[in-house]
Amino acid sequence: MDGPVDREEAVYLAKLAEQAERYDEMVAEMKKVAQMVHDQELSVEERNLLSVAYKNVIGARRASWRIISSIEQKEESKGNEENVKRIRKYREV
Template sequence: MMPTEASREDNVYMAKLAEQAERYEEMVEFMEKVAKTVDAEELTVEERNLLVVAYKNVFGAWRASWRIISSIEQKEERCENEDHVSIIKEHRGKIEEELSKIRDGILDLLDSPLIPLY
């Protein structure tokens, strides 16, 4: 069990474990902790790669969900099944909100010390 205040190395290790288990949302959480510990030093190449893999997979899964839901929505619209269309639109909206949160998360990290100002 990890201590309450996990070290940078512990978080990187846990991110690697999460990647192997294909638990990308957890991987994002661990890599966000690593990124937020960066003060004067930069992320290592390995840490940057882990961060990219984590966000790519989380965002990719939600994007795939959005595409599927949008496709079903179009099908239901063609069938003029308005009851289903309204339910699907509501669900698609929830997916879009989650995509926005993920996008905002990575943008917040990029606005932090990850990208030094020159």
């Protein structure tokens, strides 16, 4: 049943996930909404929710990337090549 109820529920769950700062779940709910609309456009609210969801997921990834890069630089400056290799391997995951 891909009707208004399912769409409304997915939007509500996305808002709930946002309040709980569970942005991966927010993205999942908004993906459902985007797949439901087919030839329709997302509403302004739905577009904003989708934007917020991805912005926060990507923001967290960027912060993690910066931290890992910083640790890698520290290990390089200490000359600890073994840990540098570990970090680079970890970052590829």
